[in-house]
Amino acid sequence: MAKQKISYCCTECGAQSPKWAGQCPDCGGWNTLVEVAEEGVARGPRFAGYAGALSEVKRLEDVSLEAEPRLPTGLVELDRVLGGGLVAGSVVLIGGDPGIGKSTLLSQALAHLGTGHPCLYITGEESLQQVALRVRRLGLPDAGLRLLAETRVERMLQVLEQERPQVAVVDSIQTVYTEQLSSAPGSVAQVRDSAAGLVRFAKQTGTALFLVGHVTKEGTLAGPRVLEHMVDTVLYFEGERGARFRVIRAVKNRFGAVNELGVFAMSDRGLKEVSNPSAIFLSGFEASVPGSVIMATWEGSRPLLVEVQALVDQSHLGNPRRLTLGFDQNRIAMLLAVLHRHGGVATFDQDVFVNMVGGVRVTETGADLPVLLAVLSSLRNRPLPEGLAAFGEVGLSGEIRPVQGGQERLREAAKHGFRRVLMPRANAPKRAPPGVEVVAVQRLAEAIDAIG
Numbered sequence: 001m002a003k004q005k006i007s008y009c010c011t012e013c014g015a016q017s018p019k020w021a022g023q024c025p026d027c028g029g030w031n032t033l034v035e036v037a038e039e040g041v042a043r044g045p046r047f048a049g050y051a052g053a054l055s056e057v058k059r060l061e062d063v064s065l066e067a068e069p070r071l072p073t074g075l076v077e078l079d080r081v082l083g084g085g086l087v088a089g090s091v092v093l094i095g096g097d098p099g100i101g102k103s104t105l106l107s108q109a110l111a112h113l114g115t116g117h118p119c120l121y122i123t124g125e126e127s128l129q130q131v132a133l134r135v136r137r138l139g140l141p142d143a144g145l146r147l148l149a150e151t152r153v154e155r156m157l158q159v160l161e162q163e164r165p166q167v168a169v170v171d172s173i174q175t176v177y178t179e180q181l182s183s184a185p186g187s188v189a190q191v192r193d194s195a196a197g198l199v200r201f202a203k204q205t206g207t208a209l210f211l212v213g214h215v216t217k218e219g220t221l222a223g224p225r226v227l228e229h230m231v232d233t234v235l236y237f238e239g240e241r242g243a244r245f246r247v248i249r250a251v252k253n254r255f256g257a258v259n260e261l262g263v264f265a266m267s268d269r270g271l272k273e274v275s276n277p278s279a280i281f282l283s284g285f286e287a288s289v290p291g292s293v294i295m296a297t298w299e300g301s302r303p304l305l306v307e308v309q310a311l312v313d314q315s316h317l318g319n320p321r322r323l324t325l326g327f328d329q330n331r332i333a334m335l336l337a338v339l340h341r342h343g344g345v346a347t348f349d350q351d352v353f354v355n356m357v358g359g360v361r362v363t364e365t366g367a368d369l370p371v372l373l374a375v376l377s378s379l380r381n382r383p384l385p386e387g388l389a390a391f392g393e394v395g396l397s398g399e400i401r402p403v404q405g406g407q408e409r410l411r412e413a414a415k416h417g418f419r420r421v422l423m424p425r426a427n428a429p430k431r432a433p434p435g436v437e438v439v440a441v442q443r444l445a446e447a448i449d450a451i452g
Helices: 076-082 102-113 128-137 153-163 188-205 226-230 277-281 329-343 365-380 406-415 444-450
Strands: 006-010 033-037 091-096 119-123 145-149 167-171 208-213 233-238 245-253 261-267 270-273 292-299 302-314 322-325 350-356 388-390 420-424 437-441
Touching: 033 188, 076 245, 076 261, 091 102, 091 188, 091 226, 102 119, 102 128, 102 167, 102 208, 102 270, 119 128, 119 153, 128 145, 145 153, 153 188, 188 208, 188 226, 261 277, 277 302, 292 365, 292 406, 302 365, 302 406, 322 329, 329 350, 329 365, 329 444, 350 365, 365 388, 365 444, 406 420, 437 444
Parallel strands: 091 208, 091 233, 119 145, 119 167, 167 208, 292 388, 322 350, 388 420, 420 437
Antiparallel strands: 006 033, 233 245, 245 261, 261 270, 292 302, 302 350
């Protein structure tokens, strides 16, 4: 058998090298050379085109646009994040911290799907006995669920070709390897080539595929960045392992809304769906507490009420600390500068701590105004008016800018009994909901005056 030729490619500039080196000879990047198979090496049928046959040119009007029915997973919150259910031939990459519940969630979904559709669970991290014990511990139906313990991608593709499941899970992609490369499982080349073969199989056969991915200590998916470009949907499992609630966020979705949010509660019977997450995040809210305010945020396609807490304390350091949980740390520094310049409130000698209660991470700009109100309340040691909710983006010139979904946020606050809502003037409705006072502001100084 002829010896396979292996070369090394730079992940930064794409330069080829016949041998590995610590530094790329072209761009000078350190530790960027990864092992790849050279062009022209026979790679087998798994590297055929997505269509499984020779491609051909088609006119745009000849392309069928019939909507394919989505396959519900049995978990409403997971279906919401996926855009309404699974699409045939789609590849979903789900990542999260160890022990957060990725395998539990997929076991629940496949146990439900296995009752009426052919499903296959491929595990590379656990034995078949461990998977069976988890399914039975959770009290899930196990009649139609089929299991395979394998890490070699060639064998996986052979079994998938024989079984032709409608839904398949590979747990996890970092344990899979191909015999065509000599590097260890989990390396950049192994993850990329193994995922490429699995993605091609899904596109050729219409199998909906879940790939479980590890995350780095920074919280991003491990492996090459191209892995996220190869798949159709990227989901992140967020939350603390000791906390009760888990959040699934879609950061990429070709078949649905991006930044959609699904909320689950962990129990001894697995993950339970939370249909009204606003009530859950407000369950521990105490009114009339300094440094606390309710924010109406927008996640995916629905509003969500979250408590924002701030603590402002005298700093004994040369550089006061700015620490945040669930909020961008650079943005809080910018907002404090706006508060000083356009609100006349200085915090340059104060430590400022901001926390989004419940472990939720807020990335949208509608949190700017509630964060500043919570900081101001803690600094003055005076609680905000009871029954107050707020949202709005704060600009660098001190203006309160409108945000997406203003009417839906207002209705969500009214539904949960908030009688006063502080919001941008451009989002103010012509008629407020019954029993709700709308305080529309255009400048930061107006918002500070409105809370007294």
